[in-house]
Amino acid sequence: MRIRLKRSDYLRILEHARSGLPDEVCGLIAGRIEEDMHYVEKVYLLDNPDACPEHFSIDPRAQLEAIRDMRSLGLVPLGNFHSHPSTPARPSDEDIKLAYDPSANYCILSLAGDEPALKCFRIERATRTTRETDVEIVEYAPLPRAFQN
Amino acid sequence: MTLVVAGNSKEYPDGINLTRLIELEKVETPMYVTVALNDDFVESGGFESTTLKDGDRVEFLYFMGGGR
Numbered sequence: 001m002r003i004r005l006k007r008s009d010y011l012r013i014l015e016h017a018r019s020g021l022p023d024e025v026c027g028l029i030a031g032r033i034e035e036d037m038h039y040v041e042k043v044y045l046l047d048n049p050d051a052c053p054e055h056f057s058i059d060p061r062a063q064l065e066a067i068r069d070m071r072s073l074g075l076v077p078l079g080n081f082h083s084h085p086s087t088p089a090r091p092s093d094e095d096i097k098l099a100y101d102p103s104a105n106y107c108i109l110s111l112a113g114d115e116p117a118l119k120c121f122r123i124e125r126a127t128r129t130t131r132e133t134d135v136e137i138v139e140y141a142p143l144p145r146a147f148q149n
Numbered sequence: 150m151t152l153v154v155a156g157n158s159k160e161y162p163d164g165i166n167l168t169r170l171i172e173l174e175k176v177e178t179p180m181y182v183t184v185a186l187n188d189d190f191v192e193s194g195g196f197e198s199t200t201l202k203d204g205d206r207v208e209f210l211y212f213m214g215g216g217r
Contacts, residue, residue, distance in 0.1 A: 056216060057214035071156045
């Protein structure tokens with residue numbers, strides 16, 4: 001499975017993470033699924049009600065509002081993202097413990113290194129198994145096959 | 150009756166409640182799911198007593214959080 005993200009959306013996530021420092025920030029991603037490719041077509045930059053450098057949560061009201069918007073646009077929820085201001089882009093124990101949705105992509109943007117690092121994972125909390133998903137950041141996202149011609 | 154579940158319109162037996170819908174939809178880890186019915190949240194203690202009607206829209210939302 002792979003995730004394709006437009007560079008402009010990646011830069012929005014990065015700016016959201018930087019402007020939220022020192023706290024973690026979060027959001028949702030939505031798009032279309034075609035075979036093993038997840039096309040991110042919309043990014044929702046959300047507030048972190050925890051307002052904390054070490055924790056985030058997504059407000060269910062904001063989540064529902066985003067889901068409603070996704071449905072109206074014909075998009076499907078693809079997962080979420082959050083930032084790690086000072087730790088690597090890997091799921092922490094807390095991330096794994098709270099990864100309740102086995103179908104979601106859990107993306108983490110780390111600002112800890114010289115360069116930002118974005119990685120996405122599928123997480124099976126029962127077995128504490130994480131599997132990294134390839135992320136392609138593209139200048140321009142071609143239309144999914146179903147929308148061509 | 151027709152319900153719109155997670156954006157998909159499908160037929161379900163008349164008069165089922167939310168508990169039965171969760172079973173029919175094979176929702177994973179249902180204890181961690183918040184249910185929105187027609188854009189209002191349903192208390193988890195109220196799934197059994199919430200009977201669905203034709204045209205209802207249901208979303209299953211997982212808590213999302215983590216840290217560090």
